[in-house]
Amino acid sequence: MTRAPFTIRNGREDDLPYLNAYAFAEGMDSLPSAEAVRVAVNDEDVPVGFLRIRRGDDGVAHVNPVVTCATWRGWGVGRALVEEALERFGELRLVARGESIPFYRALGFQELGWDDIASPIASECDGCEMYGECQPLPMGRRLP
Template identity: 75%
Template sequence: MTESPFSIRDGREADLAYLNAYAAAEGMDALPSATGVRVAVNDEDVPVGFLRLQKGENGVFHVNPVVSCATWRGWGVGRALVEEALARVGELYLVARGASVPFYRALGFKEVPWDAIAPTIAADCDGCEMRGECAPLPMGKKVL
């Protein structure tokens, strides 16, 4: 088996310049802090992707968001981040952009009702000018 070209660690405030650049490239808002962020880093400890976990008012964890650096897509960064988060917390919910739905389905996520998404997470989609283009879909997965 081949060794992974990246590892995963807790995010640091010093990572935010990279992470926010990756988020901006995807049309997403900047992260307010490194709290709840897991970062995939290359051999030189440079971030190549990240995932932020937020515990919703409903008591479950939400992915908001998961982003891989464009040059690292296809290396399994997003998959590894999601699988590692799921192993940590056991149950995850998220709002997938339409284009990312096949990715999440391949990881075993299923469509859930909007009320399964914490209101503060769902609010990101309410009134968003890109909602029609984005076609957001609430999804979730539990480890059995």
């Protein structure tokens, strides 16, 4: 079996310049800290993607967001980050941007109602000027 060209570790504060640049390139806000962030890093320990988990009031883990560096797309970075988080938490919920819906469906995520998404995360879509372009969809997956 071929080893993936990246590994996953906990995020660190010194990763934030990379992570925030990747988030900015996707039109997202910067991360306030590296807390609850898992980072995929190349062999030189440079971040190539990340996933942040936020917990809802009910304790369910919400992916908010998962981002892969553009030059690393197609290497399985996003998939590995999501699958690792699913193994760690057993259930994940998220709001998928329209263009990412096929990615999450391929990972077994299914549509949820907006009431199933933690209100601080769902409210990020309320009044967003990109709502029509983004076409967000609440999704989730639970391991059997």
